[in-house]
Amino acid sequence: MSDTSANLLPSILIVDDEARSIETLERILDEYFDVHTASNAKEALDILEQEWIQVVLCDQRMPDVTGVELCGQIRETWPEVIRMIISGYTDSEDIINAINEGGIYQYISKPWHPEDVILKLKNAVELSELHRKNERLAIELKLHPKTLKEAIEVQRKALQSHYSWEGIVRSPDSIMNATCDTVKQVSPFDVSVLITGESGTGKELCSRALHYNSLRQNEPFVAENCGALPDELLESELFGHKKGAFTGAVEDRIGLFESANGGTIFLDEIGDISPAFQLKLLRVLQEKEVRPLGSNKRRPVDVRIVAATNKNLEDEVREGRFRQDLYYRLATFTIQLPPLRDRLEDIPYLTTFLLDEIMNELGKRVDGITTETMDCFQKYQWPGNVRELQNELKRMLVLTQTNKLEANTISPHILRATPDHMRKDMSLVTGNTNGTLKDRIEQLESRVLKETLVRHSWNKTRAAEELGLSRVGLRSKLERYGLEQADQDVVQLPSKKKISNSS
Template identity: 55%
Template sequence: MMQSSPRATVLCVDDETRSLETLERTLDEEFDVLTASSTEQAWELLEQQRVHAVLCDQRMPGETGVEFLIRVREHWPQTARLILSGYTESEDIIRGLNEAGIFQYLTKPWHPDHLLLALRNACRMVALQSENELLATEIRLTTPQAESQLQAKKERLRQRFDFSEILRAEDSPLNALCNQVAQVAPYDISVLVTGPSGSGKELFARALHYNSLRADKPFVVENCGAMPDELLASELFGHRKGAFTGAINDHVGLFEQADGGTIFLDEIGEISPAFQVKLLRVLQEREVRRIGDAQRRPVNVRVIASTNRSLEDEVRAGRFREDLYYRLAEVTLELPPLAQREADIPVLANAFLDRAVEAFDKPVEGFSDEAIECLQGYVWPGNVRELQNEIRRMLVMAKEPCLGADLLNPRVLRSSVDGEPAPLLAQVADLSGTLKERVEQLEKQILRETLIRHRWNKSRAAEELGLSRVGLRAKIERYELGNP
């Protein structure tokens, strides 16, 4: 059962008994009503309990209502004060407003609805004042804690994107690239990060930001690929309400949101020639103009862009502006595909497995040596992202503590024989020797892939291949395909 909100307490002060009785009957349904026939009696009640509003007659023996409410204001400033009078002398009204801080000056004869409305508003004002004070107190108490938490979060981000934390082997080809990034990061210079999709371009963009002097400021990301010019302009530069259909509110663009920090423009090679002109103007003038707005706003941002295309080729083909290219590519970082980082694959695979175990709450011991060998033998056209997805899939499909090569996607197995990092068709094309020798190389690959899928169960593999167990055993010995 829901608990009802406590009722506000109203103190009515009037030297006329019948007037007090009428007030009490009118207010009793909504408020807890206290009555006093003198200011002395009213003062005693105020000292005994909390009162939200005082409704006081103006003309009373000994002390006027305004004089009494001036004293109330000094001791209980949060209590709402209202005057009820049959006289409307301007001097009383002015003094009441100025010195007593009267919330409302009501005249007799009063209307019940008007009186109730005035007291509702007065008590609501008191409640809001109380809530504001509590909120202000809470803010004062929590601000240092919030600042500390924010600082700790920023420090965790710096550590996470520190160059030493980028996953790689000791002899990784990324080592030289990380050294280059560490040298460039502190300087306010635009950087173009190139590399195939899924190779970690955003990771390096974040590393550049969190190791720069702008690390305490925002890092914002926008994928520019396959986005209409108007929508992209709205996202990056902002718009005014009513600037176009659907613009129901003002919108602050990402350039303004990133002011003082870094903006990462992913897939920059996909933007249209018309939008290239708009972006170039922003980079040159360091100011943006929201769609539908004549005002220009200065912005101070560092731009990091990325692409999986060769922008130099795009410039030569006339599809990308040369002046914009040089604005974006003051420094160029080229990420290698995962196929060129064979030594990094075990490090990445184990890290991805740890994350997947935590996410899925499914503990395992790790990978078999054969599984790691197959992972290193695959070309990974989707690069790091594809590897991560493969590891998650293996964990979900696993029924035993050790993740074996049989859990791998068939396309990974088929291209991993003899450590050749190439798809099956490419391997066939690369086969050399006589026809017999090429057929034997292909047969060896098929045998190995089938044995792995069946977890080296020779009966099942022989059945699938249409061989006897003796025949399969002979081929295993011939091609030296012993169970690892």
Template identity: 55%
Template structure:
């Protein structure tokens, strides 16, 4: 690939001087020559010149006069005077009138001439870059604003209520209708529903349909964070507030300022933290751990839970005043088993999405497969359905996903025509009647682990509490049996 050399112009009425300068400069530059200002002007009009070397003493005009005219018409061109006369007045006039970059005296050294040409063309390039960047900076705000607006429109479209997959007869339609009404009001809303029903998706749709759509949406899973760290996560901390606090840290409440804060699994927080959260909801004030000053944040609080908070209030495990602070409006998302008509459209949508993400192509489900999906009870709701569809896609060898790809629990649900999934205990009959005891016990333990963690929506803290394990112990068992969300049900077949 050829490289374009920088262009320079040498102007001198002495042919010998022009020839010598041109010969030196042609080592690194595309050189144009002119014997008079008139010829030089013609060259400038027809070529992209970056620097001009001009003799000071020429018939009819001086180099300063010519370079002054060049400055007026082509101000970006770097101008250099070459002369055998060192009159200080000429030098001052050249610098002031023509904006001369450099003054070279005769006799000059070739290295001096080359260095002057290199510096002049580099200066020209930097000037052009500066002008280009200045123009881009002027255009940057409207361009960035346009990009941000288009991105925001795409996000809002992705989380619009119409993007929540359901049928016209779905039991979810009434919940979406209520959510759309309450979204425009700046009031707290409690979203109830089983794990995996899409509570966070509903909260995002409310955020982008409300007056705070231009602000941030911040979600925190209160059940997944130990109580002693939840306060720091929400309200932040100062350096040295506790062991490991090596720097100041903003909390999620402050990050959500001007937007929406989703407190997911709010029913899992401890009574002690309920008091701290209540103060923030009442006053809009909070104090970071280790800080003395109180700060304020303007956030809309949405809460979500799989628990029946009214029952928790009656049982004394959840503060009544906190419940009413959170539940100005209560939305309930029905589980997937109560809207079997949605299973078909959801499965097709999830399959299309999985094919796109994983680069696979299939035509769809066999009729028997769809019937089995609709019949199953889906205790893990949409999240479990998503895992089942992904599992089938991974195992598929044909363009139609047949019923043989279904998990045993989905393919053979317990009871005739019921929507209840089989449990690990129900599958105990599938354990071999012979073989080492430890191997058979491991199979049963793996199935119990899978059933429990799916029912808990892959929340490891809740699963560990239910099984009486520590989080470390649960993680070790999950690793041992290879139980991960994308591999759901492969371990327990």
């Protein structure tokens, strides 16, 4: 069997003497796998000689040789191939023989469900890939143990550098400096930390900085979004489960608490978990042991807890929605991350770093962004914080047809953002004062003019047509409101040498 394959899909072999069965399986599996078929053992062995096959799915009852016997032959010659039996007979002796003689990974009973077969084959392919990776790693370890150890050490140091407090992107006078000083001070101490802040402010990045600068830095870091799962699935994810514990639990699974043993577990959106699950989590934190779903045995765990939420947990405690005892377990130390609207001075630095990452990701490069674009960025409030800035830069890079990101590619809602120096005056427009109708209309008209001109790259003819004005009328309004085209040169962003990470 060849050790290489140009196929993009995983290769599987179906062996069955019934043509209709082969046709049915091939039809449902063709979308997910590179399917080879054989009607008898000889054809199957010939295909294995010529093709790189990861998984064999074999019918048990065939006229010349049983599926178990064929799998036994495959096991001897190609032990790395994952072997599966499919049969309408569920005799326990058959199953035992299949496992013992053929080294069968799965025994599928007829009638089978298409989704079940697809899932089991995908799991078998993953197992095949894992075997190959482990074999390569074992070979590397035997041949070059020193080189491998050095490579692991280099990667570890790179992670430490990438997630250090110095690497959080900010300007020299950023309000984030105080936050980074707190992270630096807390990291070495093995205490639980609660990180608060709006979505998109970088809570997971902060948690990684805490881990990779702690005494647990050489141990695992795992993360889970607690707000995205119902209680049963969240319990399974965090604490693990035994086979058969619930519908779909086809095998034992180790939970994230055990996976992170010795290291750090990051529990994001902790404020969204139910009262019932709050109690289960509290017991784990108090007793430092987990009990997988469906198991009677408890397993000790040693992890550092870093939790995060965009809610005010003190308010949640007062309202009775969050357990006070769990809150104090989680919030030995609290770190508050400021929103991007409070750190607008960091936007040039963040833009430099994020744009460089996005250009590498998309394979498209520009020289930078215009001063007008940066001016718009620093007047916008960024309710989605750094994540929204990242998405906006990606969108602009896709849309731009020049060698710089110009303001005409900015999303309309950002273009319409109110400048800081106008924010107080804009209360006239929103009706929060007793300003005259004329004052309110003029402020609104100025914003509409500016947004339209920027969108049309200051082409006054197109802007006037859209607004139903003459060029003379438009020019008069621009003079009246003092609206002028901003400098279109590329803004001088901070050097990337000063920036090592995003926040």
